Amino acid sequence: MSSAESVYGGFDTDVTIVGGGLNGLSMALALASADFKVALVDALDPQEALAAGIDGRVFAIAFASCRMFEALGLWDALKADAQPINDIMVTDGTVRGGASPLFLHFDHREIGDEPLGHLMESGHMRRVLTKAVMAAPNIDFRAPAKVVDQASDAYGFTVTLEDGATIRAPVALASDGRGSRLRKWAGIKTVGWSYDQIGIVTTVEHEDDHEGIAQEFFLPSGPFAILPMTGRRASLVWTEKTRAAKAILALSPERFMEELRARFGDYLGAIKTAGPVWSYPLDLKLARDYIAPRLALIGDAAHGIHPIAGQGLNMGLRDVAMMAQVLTDAARLGEDIGSALVLERYQLARRFDNTFNSLAMDGLNRLFSNDIAPVRLARDLGLGLVNRFGPARRFFMRQAGGDVGDLPRLLKGEGL
Numbered sequence: 001m002s003s004a005e006s007v008y009g010g011f012d013t014d015v016t017i018v019g020g021g022l023n024g025l026s027m028a029l030a031l032a033s034a035d036f037k038v039a040l041v042d043a044l045d046p047q048e049a050l051a052a053g054i055d056g057r058v059f060a061i062a063f064a065s066c067r068m069f070e071a072l073g074l075w076d077a078l079k080a081d082a083q084p085i086n087d088i089m090v091t092d093g094t095v096r097g098g099a100s101p102l103f104l105h106f107d108h109r110e111i112g113d114e115p116l117g118h119l120m121e122s123g124h125m126r127r128v129l130t131k132a133v134m135a136a137p138n139i140d141f142r143a144p145a146k147v148v149d150q151a152s153d154a155y156g157f158t159v160t161l162e163d164g165a166t167i168r169a170p171v172a173l174a175s176d177g178r179g180s181r182l183r184k185w186a187g188i189k190t191v192g193w194s195y196d197q198i199g200i201v202t203t204v205e206h207e208d209d210h211e212g213i214a215q216e217f218f219l220p221s222g223p224f225a226i227l228p229m230t231g232r233r234a235s236l237v238w239t240e241k242t243r244a245a246k247a248i249l250a251l252s253p254e255r256f257m258e259e260l261r262a263r264f265g266d267y268l269g270a271i272k273t274a275g276p277v278w279s280y281p282l283d284l285k286l287a288r289d290y291i292a293p294r295l296a297l298i299g300d301a302a303h304g305i306h307p308i309a310g311q312g313l314n315m316g317l318r319d320v321a322m323m324a325q326v327l328t329d330a331a332r333l334g335e336d337i338g339s340a341l342v343l344e345r346y347q348l349a350r351r352f353d354n355t356f357n358s359l360a361m362d363g364l365n366r367l368f369s370n371d372i373a374p375v376r377l378a379r380d381l382g383l384g385l386v387n388r389f390g391p392a393r394r395f396f397m398r399q400a401g402g403d404v405g406d407l408p409r410l411l412k413g414e415g416l
């Protein structure tokens with residue numbers, strides 16, 4: 001792409017990205033693949049990101065997102081520790097009453113040969129992407145470094161780091177997470193609410209093979225997801241009301257395992273703990289606008305959602321793919337990549353899709369996280385109906401795989 005000096009005189013780089021979580025790292029690598037000069041700033045020390053154990057989560061990565069990683073040459077390293085998701089079983093029930101007889105079964109063979117997605121440990125993804133960023137000659141990776149101020153004018157966007165250094169570019173992308181400071185400084189309002197729920201995350205080892213089957217068990221207090229990992233291991237996302245979650249987190253390890261077993265059941269034989277316990281308070285936070293002068297939001301900075309169907313990061317990766325395409329096409333046409341006209345194309349392409357998905361996840365959580373008898377009956381019938389109706393089943397599988405609508409090139413597995 002154009003060099004900053006030749007086309008955008010007075011700039012330090014083509015694009016500044018603030019926030020080097022999984023979305024910011026992917027964004028930098030996508031833009032670097034199209035020869036943009038990128039400055040990526042993250043508050044976290046990369047040595048911490050490279051060390052094991054900064055995040056206990058395991059992410060369900062949709063197959064369209066996997067295709068993007070393949071197009072960026074990252075898939076071989078990522079798949080070394082990725083568990084294919086062959087099937088997903090969805091059931092409704094109560095803790096000691098067990099599952100309702102009606103269920104929903106998604107079998108990947110119904111829509112093709114590819115698995116429905118892959119499960120990958122957050123720490124593994126962060127290590128692979130961080131190493132790739134460090135090795136990329138056109139990415140100026142500033143970490144640990146915190147952005148403490150920002151300013152925009154008619155031509156560019158300048159961020160100021162804690163040590164007083166500044167970075168100026170025609171456009172900046174905020175991928176600084178749910179609590180985005182850049183969003184706030186730009187005056188972009190959010191809408192949302194707390195779910196009064198906490199996601200308890202831990203890993204267990206089990207006796208029998210999981211066969212790549214993910215389980216989503218809807219309990220009255222919230223979903224209990226069993227996500228298959230490589231080997232005979234599974235990651236749990238166990239959602240409880242805040243008060244109950246705090247009580248569970250305060251239990252002794254033995255009592256904690258007892259409560260866990262009461263929900264997990266014995267369908268995979270004996271289970272034992274295989275990692276620390278993590279907790280994540282759950283809320284919804286949607287940005288009203290995705291753009292401000294010379295700035296655009298991506299990932300959780302634009303949309304922090306409930307993890308009920310493992311869609312949050314996948315939505316962010318769709319932002320990445322679309323933003324990379326919009327900026328690449330604009331630069332090829334000789335447009336000003338930070339102009340409102342160009343950034344508006346990104347907002348138009350992503351805001352509706354993200355809002356629709358976020359509210360769908362919100363609705364699912366409300367529908368399933370309660371124990372009201374008529375609602376329970378209606379949702380059980382709904383699960384049973386979708387399970388019997390092939391086109392509906394296939395629709396939901398394609399949605400979960402992110403293979404719907406007008407996909408940007410990276411999500412089709414093509415280069416920029």
Ligand SMILES: Cc1cc2nc3c(=O)[nH]c(=O)nc-3n(C[C@H](O)[C@H](O)[C@H](O)COP(=O)(O)OP(=O)(O)OC[C@H]3O[C@@H](n4cnc5c(N)ncnc54)[C@H](O)[C@@H]3O)c2cc1C
Binds near residue numbers: 023178316
């Ligand atoms: C329990 C749970 C399970 C989930 N499971 C799934 C799943 O299965 N699949 C899925 O798709 N999604 C899932 N998600 C959602 C997913 O975790 C998020 O969508 C994703 O991690 C967001 O990444 P991000 O890069 O946008 O933000 P973050 O990961 O929050 O990264 C933000 C980065 O910005 C940096 N930063 C912040 N402020 C500054 C500053 N001022 N200067 C410099 N750097 C700064 C931080 O250091 C950080 O590295 C789950 C979420 C939860 C809570």
